Amino acid sequence: MKLPNGFGSVTKLSGNRRRPFIARKLLGYKGNGQQYYKAIGYYETYADAILALKNYNGSNDIKPLKTFSSVYNEWLSIHSLEVGASAIESYKTSYKHLSQIAGKAINAISYTDLQNIIDRMRSNSLSYASCKKVRSLLNMVFNHAIINGLIEKSYSQYLKLGRNIPVKPHKPFSRQKINRLWNLNTFAAQTVLILLYTGMRCSEMLSLTHADVNLKSRYFIVRQSKTEAGRNRIIPIHDRILPFVENFRQITSTHLIEYNNHPLTYAQYAEIFSKVMHMINAKKHTTHDCRHTVASLLDAAGANPASVRSILGHKNGDITLRVYTHKSLRELRKAINLLK
Structure with missing residues (x-):
């Protein structure tokens, strides 16, 4: 924060000092042009030093410090x-x-x-x-x-964060585990299947409102995402998950995924997800593994890379793709339907 002219200055002194901040006032200049100051005092914090200057000046022309x-x-x-x-x-x-x-x-x-x-x-x-x-x-x-x-x-x-060593490396769901989800036929399992057939982040799915679900043309609009590339993107609704997306749309009030007519927080959904994983013997899986599964399955099925990036909300690295390629809903649907 820049202090008013003539107010004084605060400097932090080097070394290990109990009171490292010095408050001082400029008194004038010596014959050689060198400045000379009056020390007001030494203080433990910057805020204490500013307060001392304020009291010394009898001044109220500086904004109160904010924590x-x-x-x-x-x-x-x-x-x-x-x-x-x-x-x-x-x-x-x-x-x-x-x-x-x-x-x-x-x-x-x-x-x-x-x-x-x-x-x-x-x-x-x-x-x-x-x-x-x-x-x-x-x-x-x-x-x-x-x-x-x-x-x-x-x-x-x-700030230095150190090396990025994955605590829990992401692992795709096996076909057997996906089949077990289909066999459960419960609300909780169906929400996991939405993640597995869209590639959405958990937070993106939970933020979907009724207005974000176009049942006539069968697609989602993801408006809220952690990245700019992920916002306002279209994801086709896969044929296999369409029936329970239609059902959710009818029984919920404002959001696609709700519990007792209230949107779910990430923490609340994490408990639901954990219980489903326990039921299909997949305890080590995380919600982000669903997204990783979609990326892996589409890649293995030979999906168009630009379509995959568009569905997942990944930023295109190539300037030509980023600026000139606009994937139609038909092309996106062709890609998403490669998921079986």
């Missing part, structure tokens, strides 16, 4: 209008790892403060993905602070 917690809550109240419930739940989970900086002034948080959080997460055996979500949250909150003039720079983009 990281207050900036986070301000950002979340705005950002939550643009994302689904599962995304908000993910942000809140990541925020729990930031308790040690929650009460600090946003402009007093150092790179070391942030890197210590990541290092502690890794030492506690938390996954690379969890650390990446925390870094992403920090990026968004600090960017919000920069836009609103609370700070001038952010250190979060420089």
Whole structure:
């Protein structure tokens, strides 16, 4: 945060000091042009030093310092209008790892403060993905602070997460396990089959509203996704899952997947998914394995790569494909129907 002219300055001194922040006022210039200052005092935190300058000046011309917690809550109240419930739940989970900086002034948080959080997460055996979500949250909150003039720079983009070692490597469902799902003939099993015949992320499926399901032309519109490439994409409804998609559409109130007329959160659906996996003897599978299964089966069946990327919501790496290739619903349906 830039301080008003003539207000004074705060500098953090090097070394291991109990009171590393010095507040001082510029008094003038020596004959050789060198500046000379008056030290107001030494303080444990940046916020304490600013307060000392404020008291020294008898001034109220500087905005009150905001803590990281207050900036986070301000950002979340705005950002939550643009994302689904599962995304908000993910942000809140990541925020729990930031308790040690929650009460600090946003402009007093150092790179070391942030890197210590990541290092502690890794030492506690938390996954690379969890650390990446925390870094992403920090990026968004600090960017919000920069836009609103609370700070001038952010250190979060420089955080080191370490090596990405998969905790649970994704494994496709076998044909036998998929057949067991069909034999269950339950609501829970049918939701898993939707994942296995669309390639949607779990959060994408849970965010589907009635308006996102076109039964006449038989396709879904995925409007909410974790990536830009995944938003507003069309996925044809496979013939095998069409009957229970039609049934869900009739018995639910606002969303395609509901329980007691209420949309499901990711945590709630994870319990449902876990019970289904137990019933088909597939306890080690995750919801993301469904997406991995679709990608693997379509690749094995020789599906058009551009169609597969469009269905899964993957960004095209080739500029020609990205700009000039627009897959029609017919081509997408041809690809999705390769799933048996």
